Amino acid sequence: MKRFFKQIKEGISDLLIVWYDELRSILSDAAVMLLFFAAPLLYPLVYGFVYNQEVAKEAKLVVVDLCNSPESREFRRLCDATRDVNVVATCTNMEEAREMLRRKEAYGILKFPSEFSKCLASKEKANIQLYSDMSSLLYYKCFLLTATEVSLKMNKDIQICRMENATEREAEVTITPLDYEEVAFYNTQSGFDSFLLPAFLILLIQQTLIIGICVLSGDTYDRKRFHRMTPILRHKRGTFRIVFGKALCYLMIYLISSFYLLFIVPQIFSLPQIGNPLHIISFLLPYIVACTFFGMTLSIFIKEKEAPYVLLVFLSLIFLFISGVSWPGSAVPPFWKYVSYLIPSTFGIHGFLKLNSTGAKLSDISFEYISLLIQIVIYFISACLIYRHRIKQECV
Template identity: 50%
Template sequence: MRTIKELHILFREAVSDTFFIWRKEAGRVVRDQGVLIFFILVPVLYPLLYAFIYTGETVREVPAVVVDGANTAFSRDFVRRVDASPDVKVVARTGNMEEAKELMRRTKAYGIIRIPDDFSRKVNRMQQAYVGLYCDMSGLLYYKALLTACTDVSLDMNTELQIKRMGNTTVRQDEVSTAPLLYESVALFNPTNGFACFLIPAVLMLVIQQTLLLGIGLINGSARERATLHTQLVQGTGRGTVRLVLGKALCYLMLYALVSVWVLIAVPQLFHLAQIPQASDLLAFMVPYLLACIFFAMTCSILVYQRETCMLIFVFTSLPLLFISGISWPGVAVPDFWKYVSWLAPSTFGINGFVRINTMGALLEDVTFEYVGLWIQAGIYFLTACAAYYYMIGESRKIASKRAQTELAQALPSESDLSKKAESLN
């Protein structure tokens, strides 16, 4: 049994060794331009790029072309009201669909409003009339604006027709007859009903995980290429795999604590995105998320044998992870198999918990499932990271030993060279 004094000395050595590795890893990060790009440049610029792209959460004056087959006062009134809405701008009126399609092919318009020949006749006969709407579905915001404008105008004109056909009635009777049930649509936690408030928070959390995967993969890929991972142990000794993992993780954690402030707080404020978090709850939630992402990235780095391999392995996973997280694609529509697969990545728990805390004002107890899940992931991935580094360190020693033997063999003269030299001397 060790005495308390011996345990105290061992603890001090462990702390000293961990901070020694932390200093070495910080220097390694600063000297590697590729790692700096993933750890600094990408987290700084990528959120700005995404937020800037989606900053126009709603579009106005979407160009549309009208094919008015009826060409009556009633159909022209319909077109005039659509054009007067803030969402749509009628840029042309054509006589047939082919001309309208040509305008869409040339991107002069993003939608076609087609009014059939019998439009006014059916309305006058108290029959149901139809208006066709054709949209360029490559831009969902354009489709949304066109559909909303046409639907609102149709509802307003329907109300006026009802009132007109009821005859002599009071204003109150008209209101009750045309709208017996009043409703009000409120977009909870997304006041602009746009894509930025909905999508950007999830992307920001995913950026943290993916840049850690790429940066740590780049560092380990370089070390495995050169077979120098074993030299990163404490002062070149053969001990300290756990201390190596903790020292490296401490370096990444301190760096990404600053990165997270920029990504998750500064960027949403710059673009006026919805933010109603409790600072203490958000901080408490981010600690296990960063630890889980760091140890997850350190574990996955066992797949990286060369410096460039991390780009091939990890970059393509961004979109699948975003979809199966249950944010950009409805969580209830994700099959159970992929839902369980998504639990392997910290981003799933991180995205769902962060969105609820940051955008919906949830407290830490409201995201207990995600919070506990992140701590479990942090613990499991810490153990797997230690196992991965133990394997990679042993592999690095073997490769370095073989290289040293090969270089020694090349440096020493062969037996045939020695015999020839002896013969020449004789």
């Protein structure tokens, strides 16, 4: 019994020594301070600012009206009146309009052929041509949706006019026997910020954390300082204490910055937030721990403190795409899907999006939660092996 207490006491004191040592090296390293504090503080603000307009509005459209009839002018007016499209000019020929596209004074052309009104009058199908610059899909979407909406509305009016001796309701039902309504869930304005920022924030936690851990470990390796841990390693279960002590230190720092990232930043940019904060926090804990052990495991590849920047920064974009957020998860090839299961951010992003944006409960994201726990176990074991190996290697 006495020995048991002694061991606990020793364990806690070892833990605190490691914890204190790690904290000191974090605070004394400007680069790690940048990664752990400045990046989470400033980067989301810049990023949110970039996408803050959420959607494209008033996309510039130029009209080529070869028909110049009341119908074509009406169509033009209705397009101009929408939020999405702004008709900047009316040209008399195509070449003029194309020149405007080349000069980037407009991004789309709407062309009414000369027989447009004639077709309408003779009850033939009248075609309108819509040309769109494809440098931005958002503009294309604006033009296409607006033109479709306006044509649907005008079609309805034309058909009602053509229907003699029918009541208004009767005409309406004959034209659209089946009505529909559309609802955008969770990100009601289909905004870019609301879609990308949550994923980005979760990824930022992982990337700054793993790069930071690798920089610290690379620094220790560079200066051959692993041996400072040898006294603790000699204790029973020493490796556990070292890994736990360090992880405790990162967890403490990241709980604070995560609170800022996941609760304050969304407030600043008024992103959708319908999750239960308690559920989010209890999901966040395993995520940060998994990222920590993941970073410790990756540090095996790092032999100097500058290498993490070279080797890990570009992976951020791959991690974002592989997670299946910007590219739908159902379309990620199986091979990459399995690779994505190795990375904590895959589960972190999905779990957080579901909790925060769609208001799911913890029980709805059990898959992500359990996967993170499995990752914690696996990466914890690998982290212990790696740290033990490194410390012993240096002592020889």
